[in-house]
Amino acid sequence: MAERVFARKLEKVGFSDVEVRGHRPMSIDDIARFPLYPPELIELMRKLMSPRQQVEVATSVIIRARRP
Amino acid sequence: MTAISQDLMHQEDITNLVKDAYAGLESGGGVESVDWAYSAEELAELPAGARDWALGVGNPVRYAGLRPGETVLDVGSGGGIDSILSARRVSPGGHVIGLDILPEMTARAAEHAAQAGVAEVCEFRVGQMESIPLPDASVDVAISNGVINLSPRKSRVMAELFRIIRPGGRFCVSDLVVENELPPEMLTNGAAWAG
Numbered sequence: 675m676a677e678r679v680f681a682r683k684l685e686k687v688g689f690s691d692v693e694v695r696g697h698r699p700m701s702i703d704d705i706a707r708f709p710l711y712p713p714e715l716i717e718l719m720r721k722l723m724s725p726r727q728q729v730e731v732a733t734s735v736i737i738r739a740r741r742p
Numbered sequence: 743m744t745a746i747s748q749d750l751m752h753q754e755d756i757t758n759l760v761k762d763a764y765a766g767l768e769s770g771g772g773v774e775s776v777d778w779a780y781s782a783e784e785l786a787e788l789p790a791g792a793r794d795w796a797l798g799v800g801n802p803v804r805y806a807g808l809r810p811g812e813t814v815l816d817v818g819s820g821g822g823i824d825s826i827l828s829a830r831r832v833s834p835g836g837h838v839i840g841l842d843i844l845p846e847m848t849a850r851a852a853e854h855a856a857q858a859g860v861a862e863v864c865e866f867r868v869g870q871m872e873s874i875p876l877p878d879a880s881v882d883v884a885i886s887n888g889v890i891n892l893s894p895r896k897s898r899v900m901a902e903l904f905r906i907i908r909p910g911g912r913f914c915v916s917d918l919v920v921e922n923e924l925p926p927e928m929l930t931n932g933a934a935w936a937g
Contacts, residue, residue, distance in 0.1 A: 675891060677919040687901040689913060696800065698778070700918065707775040708797065710763055732918040734779075734799045738806075739913040741904060 680737060689739035696736035702728045753894035760892045761843055770795035770821055779916075780823075788826055789857035795821025795850060798887030800916025803827040807912070811835035812882040815906065817871050817899075817915075818842055818889030822851030822864070828885065829860035839881070840866040841874065872898045879908040886915040 681692045702723070706716045720728065773785060773793045779801040785793060797820050808814065808831035816825045819840030829838045838860075842848050848866035855864040869875040871886075872895050884903045893899050903913055 675896060675919060676921055680896075680917070680919055683897050683900050684913070687897065687904045689900070689904060696805070696916075698800070700799070708771045709767055709769065710797070727922055730922070731924075732920045734916060735919055736800055736802060736805045737913070737915045737917060741907045741909055741911050741913070 677733070677735060684737070684739050688741065690742045691738075691740045693738045694735050695738070696734070698734040699730040700732045700734055702731055705731055756894040764797075765844055765846065767797075770797045772796060776801075776823075784827060787830060787858070788823055789854050791850070791857065792821050792823050792826060792854040795854075796823055797821070798823065798916060799918050800887060802885040802887055802914045802916040803831065806883055806885055806914040808832050808836075808883060813837045813880070814839070815874070815876065815881045815884045815903075816840045817874075817884060817886035817903070818892070819851050819866060820847055820887075822854040822866070824885055824887050825851060825864050825866070826855055826858045826860055829855065829858075829863035833860070833863055836863065838864045839876070840864060841869050841871065842866065843868070843870055872902065874902045874906050876906045878905050879911075880906055881911065882908055883912045883914065886917070888917055890915060891918050 677694055681694060684692050702716060702719050705711055773796060776796040776798060803824050808828055810832055812832045813836060814828045814832055816828060816838060819825045819842050822840060825838050825840040832838065840848065840851050845868050848868050851866045855861050867875060871893060884907055890896055890899055907913060
């Protein structure tokens with residue numbers, strides 16, 4: 675899910691003051707540290723994604739909002 | 743989640759894939775997977791077992807602005823790291839509810855909370871984030887760490903969180919967002935969904 679979609683969904687259900695911060699790119703090497711990703715998936719990602727994409731497969735963010 | 747991927751995998755299938763993937767784990771990512779997110783002081787507050795079961799993608803507690811006396815819901819509490827850190831910050835007088843889909847995870851988190859000395863502040867419940875077993879407007883703050891992205895019904899999860907947070911209460915979540923298109927082979931890979 676993209677950041678703007680996440681924020682829009684929060685606003686749609688009623689949250690206000692939505693704020694996204696703390697962006698940290700997650701590379702394939704970062705993701706490989708998690709046991710949820712088996713080695714075959716990591717290898718598939720390395721095979722299918724360009725070197726540029728592999729540097730930032732996803733982004734870790736902090737999302738804050740308030741219930742009015 | 744894209745429309746294509748929704749078409750390719752049914753919501754229940756995705757939920758079961760995620761559940762099975764987590765149930766099959768023998769440990770978490772360990773402290774090396776999250777040492778960028780938590781300070782040495784924060785990690786020192788945690789028992790070794792909780793650190794070993796780290797599966798989060800950030801540190802929502804640091805940004806939640808927790809205060810003594812507040813009630814916190816930790817959605818997808820896993821091994822209990824964020825519940826334990828929250829318990830220390832809402833004490834005295836506060837309360838932390840950890841919610842996880844897996845009974846073995848809630849048992850593990852309860853054990854870690856006891857080891858951390860915050861068992862009286864924490865309770866752990868089995869349940870789904872799409873149907874949170876709490877009354878309306880019953881918590882001050884909802885936190886979560888790398889969990890909402892696992893749901894095939896993200897809007898439903900957000901609506902549930904809005905329901906259970908009190909007016910004026912806060913939502914503070916660490917999660918993964920994806921801005922680039924992923925290859926179709928990954929969108930239909932169960933392990934990719936589970937992560």
